[in-house]
Structure formats: structure tokens, C-alpha cells
Amino acid sequence: MTTAKALTIAGSDSGGGAGIQADLKTFQELKVYGMSVITAITAQNTLGVDGVYPMMLEAIEKQLECIAVDLQPDALKTGMLFNSEIIELVANKMEQYKWKNLVVDPVMIAKGGANLLQQEATESMKRKLLPLATVLTPNIPEAEELTGISIRNMEERKEAAKRLSAMGVNYVIIKGGHGDEKEAVDLLFDGSHFSSLVAERIPTKNTHGTGCTFSAAITAALANGYSINDAFQLGKDFIHQAIKNDLHIGSGHGPTNHWAYQESKR
Numbered sequence: 001m002t003t004a005k006a007l008t009i010a011g012s013d014s015g016g017g018a019g020i021q022a023d024l025k026t027f028q029e030l031k032v033y034g035m036s037v038i039t040a041i042t043a044q045n046t047l048g049v050d051g052v053y054p055m056m057l058e059a060i061e062k063q064l065e066c067i068a069v070d071l072q073p074d075a076l077k078t079g080m081l082f083n084s085e086i087i088e089l090v091a092n093k094m095e096q097y098k099w100k101n102l103v104v105d106p107v108m109i110a111k112g113g114a115n116l117l118q119q120e121a122t123e124s125m126k127r128k129l130l131p132l133a134t135v136l137t138p139n140i141p142e143a144e145e146l147t148g149i150s151i152r153n154m155e156e157r158k159e160a161a162k163r164l165s166a167m168g169v170n171y172v173i174i175k176g177g178h179g180d181e182k183e184a185v186d187l188l189f190d191g192s193h194f195s196s197l198v199a200e201r202i203p204t205k206n207t208h209g210t211g212c213t214f215s216a217a218i219t220a221a222l223a224n225g226y227s228i229n230d231a232f233q234l235g236k237d238f239i240h241q242a243i244k245n246d247l248h249i250g251s252g253h254g255p256t257n258h259w260a261y262q263e264s265k266r
């Protein structure tokens with residue numbers, strides 16, 4: 001039996017609900033061997049982000065090299081990349097190593113308002129990273145920032161997806177957590193067709209790390225050889241269970257429950 005391997009290139013969340021920690025928990029739950037390249041340390045809990053400490057480029061490069069010489073990932077994702085130097089380094093290494101199945105979660109601003117990507121870095125993300133992405137998973141504010149469109153309805157969401165696709169992404173998933181519909185609607189565009197997954201919107205404040213967890217589940221599914229449609233469905237089912245069965249940890253926006261999806265199967 002071969003074991004699928006997935007890599008996350010992202011920031012560390014000391015509170016354990018988002019970033020590298022959410023990604024590795026998700027990979028583990030989906031029976032994928034998880035590896036990490038840490039781009040930044042955040043001092044963070046359910047109340048918010050208290051400090052951001054980007055890693056030296058040399059340290060990021062060394063982590064990437066160590067993975068490349070020994071541990072070829074079957075799929076990988078990016079999360080918090082913080083600045084344009086880190087984005088460019090990661091994109092150059094991706095090209096050098098010819099890694100496939102890249103999921104880009106264009107993390108920009110944490111729920112509490114902290115900047116996880118410097119404003120000037122949006123251009124590098126568009127120019128260097130998006131053309132390498134198999135799947136891009138922006139939330140609505142991120143899709144607005146990347147396209148310059150203001151998204152108030154489904155038509156504008158579709159227009160944003162088309163523009164992101166034109167930047168060289170194979171599959172765009174605009175997540176609906178920030179939408180104003182009664183349901184949480186996630187929209188997939190494959191370059192010619194739209195499809196969407198709809199789930200009950202769960203009334204909870206415990207949604208810290210939803211985007212990281214959703215994109216990590218998609219990455220794990222791709223590492224396991226799933227089609228995009230099946231990976232999208234797994235991501236949606238995984239995050240839905242994780243939000244629905246929240247853990248009530250911390251006194252602010254608590255994390256999701258990464259073991260709920262597997263428990264729902266028993």
C-alpha cells in the first residue's frame with residue numbers, strides 16, 4: 001500500500017485552530033501523511049492575532065529543499081504567505097520541483113482583522129502563484145481583492161470566478177461563508193461550467209480556521225487521487241461536520257472540530 005503525502009506551506013497558529021495546525025489535523029483525519037513548511041509564526045488564540053513573525057527566507061527555502069529531496073508531495077496547499085518575497089520564493093520552488101496538485105488558499109485577513117498578507121503582495125500572488133494553482137479557494141473578500149470586483153450577488157460571484165480563472169487557475173472555488181444567503185453556498189468554476197455546493201448555514205461564532213480546514217481537506221483528497229468534483233464534495237462535507245460539531249474551546253471565535261467528519265461516518 002502506498003501512503004499519500006500532502007504538504008502545507010503556511011503560517012503557524014499558536015491557538016491550533018487555523019494555519020499549519022488546522023491543515024495537519026485535517027490531513028491526518030483523511031489518512032494522508034502531512035508535511036509542513038512554516039512561512040510565519042503567529043501568536044494567536046480564539047480572541048485574535050497578537051503578533052506576526054515572518055520566517056527568514058533562508059529558513060523557508062531550506063524547509064522546501066528538505067521536502068523536495070526526500071518527500072515528494074502528491075498534493076500541496078499554500079495558506080498564509082505574508083509578503084511578496086515569500087510568495088516569489090514558493091512559486092519559484094514549485095516550478096523548479098514541478099510539484100502538481102497545488103491548492104492556493106489566498107489567506108489575507110484573519111477574522112479578527114489582522115493582516116496575514118501585506119497589501120503590496122497581492123500583485124505577486126496574482127502574477128506568480130495563481131498561474132501555478134490547480135485550485136484557488138478565496139472567500140468573498142479575497143475574491144474581491146484579487147479581482148477588484150465588488151461581490152454583492154451570485155452574478156458578481158460568477159464574474160469574479162471567471163476573472164480568477166483567466167489569471168491561469170484551473171479551478172476556482174469561491175467560498176460562501178461570508179455570503180448573505182440563508183445557506184452556505186460554495187461556487188466552483190472549471191473554466192467553462194459553474195456548479196455549486198449548498199449546505200445549511202450553521203449559527204455559530206466558532207468558525208476560526210474554516211477556510212484552512214476546507215482547503216486542506218481538498219488537498220488531502222487530491223493527494224488521494226480524487227477528481228476535483230469529489231475533492232470539492234469531501235471538502236464541503238468535512239468542513240460542515242467540523243462547524244456543526246464545534247468544540248467550544250476558548251472565549252472568542254473557537255476552532256472547528258477536526259475529528260467530527262470521521263465520527264459522523266461511524
Ligand SMILES: Nc1ncnc2c1ncn2[C@@H]1O[C@H](COP(=O)(O)OP(=O)(O)O)[C@@H](O)[C@H]1O
Nearest residue numbers: 139175176177178184200201202210211214239
Ligand atoms: N456558518 C457556517 N455554516 C456552514 N458552513 C460554513 C459556515 N461558515 C463557513 N462555512 C463554510 O466553510 C468553508 C470556508 O468558508 P469561509 O468562511 O468563506 O472561508 P474563510 O475561513 O477563508 O473566510 C466554506 O465551505 C463555507 O461554505
Ligand SMILES: Cc1ncc(COP(=O)(O)OP(=O)(O)O)c(N)n1
Nearest residue numbers: 011018019110111208209210211212
Ligand atoms: C496562521 C494563520 N493562517 C491562516 C489564518 C486564517 O484562517 P481562516 O481559515 O481564513 O480562518 P479565520 O481567520 O477566518 O478564522 C489564520 N487565522 N492564521
